Amino acid sequence: MPVARPEPSEVRVIAHVDLDCFYVQVEQRKRPELRGKPTGVVQYNPWRGGGLIAVGYEARQFGVTRNMRGDEAKKVCPNIELIQVPVAHGKADLTQYRDAGSEVVAVLSRKGTCERASIDEVYLDITDACVASALEEQFSDDVLKSHVLGLSEMLAKLASGMHKPAQQTLVPSSSVTKLLATLPIKKMKQLGGKLGDSLQSDLRVVFVGDLLQFSESKLQNLYGINTGTWLWNIARGLSGDEVKPRTLPKSHSCGKTFPGPKSLKNLAEVKHWITELAMELQERLETDLCQNHRMAHLLTLHAGTSQGYKTNSDNKFPSKSCVLRYGKEKIASDAFKLFERALSDYLAQNKASPIKGGSGIWAVTSLFIGASNIWAIPSGVNPITQFFSAPASPENSFLKDKECSSPVSPSNFLNTEPSTSSDNKCAYIEMCYDLRSDTSFAGTCKDVGTSTFLVSKCEETKHLIVDPYSSTSDHNVIEEKDTFPMDYMQESDDITCTPTFGDFMNVNGQASLKLDVFDPCHRLLDLSNTDSNLEFKEQTSLETPQAVIQCSPVDLDLSSSEPPTAEFACQATNESQIRDTALVSNYKLINTDGNESQTRRKELPAEGDQQMCHSWKLRDIWDRKLSGHKQCDTPPSKQNQYLWGYKQEDIDAQILSELPEEIQEELCRSLGIKRSKKSTIGDFFKSYAQGTGSRAD
DNA sequence: ATTGTCAAGCG
DNA sequence: CGCTTGAC
Structure with a gap:
């Protein structure tokens, strides 16, 4: 839960960039002939055509949705192109999508402070660029302040989802109240779960704006000091969240589930899969840590089990951690030892409750290992x-x-x-x-x-x-x-x-x-x-x-x-x-x-x-100074081997034409394709002010 | 039988 | 830490 913080001292302009049907776009870039066709990305084909994890907009028109099986999608959309997620180490491998996300971050980080929020989401603080642009364009302060993209990460994220695909949404400060008045409470970032339920059933709050009627102390009494003030703030469009300058992940982890009959029932099977996971983890660590001059410290194992116990204590399989040692053999054997320790604890814990067979029946339904505590x-x-x-x-x-x-x-x-x-x-x-x-x-x-x-x-x-x-x-x-x-x-x-x-x-x-x-x-x-x-x-x-x-x-x-x-x-x-x-x-x-x-x-x-x-x-x-400290997270443009400068010929003209006009203009300008007028953000404000932009209200 | 990864809060 | 929750 977010912690209540003092209000931000100054107005920030924050953009939330969310890639539409990201995996599909990555596949379509690899195979341009797929563009314009109904396309989906599935993982694991064997069972009912695999599970859909990304659906292109063409396919959505046929009613194809995420989480459908591939077979179902074919039924409603016979022409759909289903692309498989690559498999490595016996499991789905998301590397190419992560790398594509890095490209996006690398480009965006040239415009402002970036926070990589997920594989396809970035928060971008463009306050400085906006101010510079406003000065250059001789906008008045009033114009700037009334035409911000989002006053906070929270509003920016809200706005980015409002007009999809391929559209931008501005949230002027003047429209915040109106926006929140009709925003269902569960749509809000932290309120999708139990807290949101409680607000709905206990306080009869339907929209975020409904929270306005409650005093801060009332909310604090009900939900605690931090959550209470946080709720009070978000009702007013206030959020202390700032864009954290971070473009690299804080940890790496890989895992696999073994549902139903696939569950692992002996140590040999577990060892095999831990070894596979260890190989992937090692590979990912090696690239990240070497490229980015970082070091990881902690290895964690996480497993899920189902077992022969019927009713009583459904004790969770415990997680275990140890110091990370590098090398796939060491990661594999350490992770396996962690598993044995966890299993030992697990069995001991559950021994109290009798089972029918009398022997420790267990079945592993998920394995998960990760490396964390990463330092520059x-x-x-x-x-x-x-x-x-x-x-x-x-x-x-x-x-x-x-x-x-x-x-x-x-x-x-x-x-x-x-x-x-x-x-x-x-x-x-x-x-x-x-x-x-x-x-x-x-x-x-x-x-x-x-x-x-x-x-x-x-x-x-x-x-x-x-x-x-x-x-x-x-x-x-x-x-x-x-x-x-x-x-x-x-x-x-x-x-x-x-x-x-x-x-x-x-x-x-x-x-x-x-x-x-x-x-x-x-x-x-x-x-x-x-x-x-x-x-x-x-x-x-x-x-x-x-x-x-x-x-x-x-x-x-x-x-x-x-x-x-x-x-x-x-x-x-x-x-x-x-x-x-x-x-x-x-x-x-x-x-x-x-x-x-x-x-x-x-x-x-x-x-x-x-x-x-x-x-x-x-x-x-002694006190000593290491000369020239490296920042925790320097921009990927310097650190990452993925030094992506886009070339004009990389931009697909067909895709360009699908974009809203003002974005096309902006892209052309920044790429120097058509005119050579500068100051893109200012122009965007202008087009918005003239009513051609999408807006939140 | 919703996969695989993340981040963050809590005790 | 170890666990839980939420989110994509």
């Missing part, structure tokens, strides 16, 4: 490309041919960036890649008080430093959080330990570390520890064994020169097998500025115990 890598830092291309051997060490010498020890690495500034508002993310264990580690940290921690993994590592929060540029500031997540994944045979969401805290010069530990295989039955410096909270019952390991505060004397170190280890044992020893962790807290060193060490496990030891260093690092 600052310029001057090695690109993510190296994660994909470089062989995992020390000889090809990440930093070898770069300014830093190789191999890189953590201290060496840290010293390459000397302290230069007293500005400590920076936070850093570092990603480490261990060449030997072939694992990656990502940690985030934050400046606390006067010091900034950098999370680093010992041993031979690849390093990336990312500065997602630029202290120098306002628009790079991320929201404040009290704590930051830290994930780590380590494998050993079939055991996976994933401490998730550890929090580092530095309170009054003391640091403590908290980690949540899971055993995905449900065998971590006993967590033992003799170190008084640790606190365990063991969770019981059928859930995944879980413990919170907390290190008591370690003194951080910032004035001393030797780093205090806290090492601790814990061990979890299985009752039966020694090789099931699940976890021995060894953590160090190191403050490079301190000279006092504290060490807490647990006895190493007895001989024969197989164990894994890891030490993490927490270093208090």
Whole structure:
């Protein structure tokens, strides 16, 4: 739900661009002979002609609609051309449509701030262009203010859907009231669901304008402070939503459903499909991250199941996440492990309710994996490309041919960036890649008080430093959080330990570390520890064994020169097998500025115990500036390999002639086909003022 | 048997 | 985070 915000300080002019029957247009561009013919795009042909996901306007006249089956469409429109969505990895592949959407964004971003809202939708803030145009055309302020395209994203989106296809709609401020007075409440962006239902049934609100009769406090009482004020505002055509400058997706995900009889009933099937999905995800990550100098941190698995349980608790199949490791094999195996963990939780949760067969009958009806937490890598830092291309051997060490010498020890690495500034508002993310264990580690940290921690993994590592929060540029500031997540994944045979969401805290010069530990295989039955410096909270019952390991505060004397170190280890044992020893962790807290060193060490496990030891260093690092921060999202024209400049011959004359006249004129002008008069937006206002444009009222 | 992807809010 | 909702 949108959060109530202070009113925008100035009037903005915002356009919402929505491509008509987008997939159809993409196909028609590929095959121009399809233009003018009834055309639809279907995915998956085998079952009843496939499902229609896009319908051209010619076909709509025959009554063909979205979500029809291909066979039904043929029935009402025998001449319809049905194009199949490409298939890759055994599933529908939308790449070409995403890329086509990127072309559109690239073109539009030359005109103003773009926010890519979906595969075929863009918000465009053209305030500056309008003002410039108005000045050039010597429009008065009055004219400009009464002829805006939309005062907000909300109005712009509303308007863009009003005259389809191939038409523009202006929303002058003077028509807002009238427009909202007859706009059905459920048409509004956030009101298509339950909230809209409630407004209708509880408040008898039919049109958005009907909300005007309720006071702000009344709405707040009914729907909460935020939703209430939001409702009050939209009734008046006000919205705090601004166009967020973002042309790249915040995450990537791919999934597939396995409806009815297609459901997956054993792990082998699940593994197969996860592998397919992983391949697609890897491909998409590789292109996006390499091209755009970005990095992703989180892998998430999401699955849906149906099972033999009849009535009782319809527990949802849980989602799981871990640190993203690159490469299709790693993504596939990590995702599969996440699935096993989720399945384990799921079965344990549902065990309470008896089932007829007595065995755990489950069937996966959907699988979904995604990569998120994507960050821009600052310029001057090695690109993510190296994660994909470089062989995992020390000889090809990440930093070898770069300014830093190789191999890189953590201290060496840290010293390459000397302290230069007293500005400590920076936070850093570092990603480490261990060449030997072939694992990656990502940690985030934050400046606390006067010091900034950098999370680093010992041993031979690849390093990336990312500065997602630029202290120098306002628009790079991320929201404040009290704590930051830290994930780590380590494998050993079939055991996976994933401490998730550890929090580092530095309170009054003391640091403590908290980690949540899971055993995905449900065998971590006993967590033992003799170190008084640790606190365990063991969770019981059928859930995944879980413990919170907390290190008591370690003194951080910032004035001393030797780093205090806290090492601790814990061990979890299985009752039966020694090789099931699940976890021995060894953590160090190191403050490079301190000279006092504290060490807490647990006895190493007895001989024969197989164990894994890891030490993490927490270093208090200096303030440092990475020169030349890269913006999170620079325009695709610079960043994207899709550098689309359209050529005149690419514009189909037939399509041009189908457009409304004033748009034709505008296009011709901007392409320099006919006349060479400039200032297109001003002309558009003029034509609108003369009554030739479409308008909302 | 409405697919596959997104973003965003909530606890 | 993990879950839900809404939207295209």
